[in-house]
Amino acid sequence: MRARRALATRGTLNARGRLSHETVVLIAMALVALWLLWSLARAIALERSLNRQAAELQAQNAALRAANAAYRRDITAVSSGAAVEEDARMNGYARSGERLYLVGQPPASPPPAAGGGEGDLGPDSPAQVLWGIVSAPFRR
Numbered sequence: 001m002r003a004r005r006a007l008a009t010r011g012t013l014n015a016r017g018r019l020s021h022e023t024v025v026l027i028a029m030a031l032v033a034l035w036l037l038w039s040l041a042r043a044i045a046l047e048r049s050l051n052r053q054a055a056e057l058q059a060q061n062a063a064l065r066a067a068n069a070a071y072r073r074d075i076t077a078v079s080s081g082a083a084v085e086e087d088a089r090m091n092g093y094a095r096s097g098e099r100l101y102l103v104g105q106p107p108a109s110p111p112p113a114a115g116g117g118e119g120d121l122g123p124d125s126p127a128q129v130l131w132g133i134v135s136a137p138f139r140r
Contacts, residue, residue: 077083094100 074083077086092100
């Protein structure tokens with residue numbers, strides 16, 4: 001066994017002067033392990049990011065496929081002539097000798113006057129009719 005010499009001065013033990021070979025190897029192994037863990041974490045983060053981007057691109061591709069199918073249907077309709085007739089009918093055109101019936105909703109009635117109550121003098125209100133009767137002799 002190798003003899004060790006105690007490093008002591010004035011009753012206190014001095015700290016070791018150099019790192020041992022084993023300590024240097026342990027520190028190097030710890031640094032390598034940390035580097036490997038960091039690399040693994042970066043690879044996992046990159047994989048998740050790429051998977052997310054791939055899912056977004058697949059969704060965009062599905063939407064583009066649906067739009068392309070709609071465009072193909074429109075092209076087929078235009079090339080067959082059916083779309084021209086449909087467009088003309090939507091704009092109010094009809095074939096000669098054909099009767100056109102438009103079905104729609106009746107026009108909306110005007111909103112009631114803001115005042116309401118006794119001051120309501122609409123065209124058919126009782127107060128307006130009475131005023132018409134009273135003022136008729138004075139109108140020329």
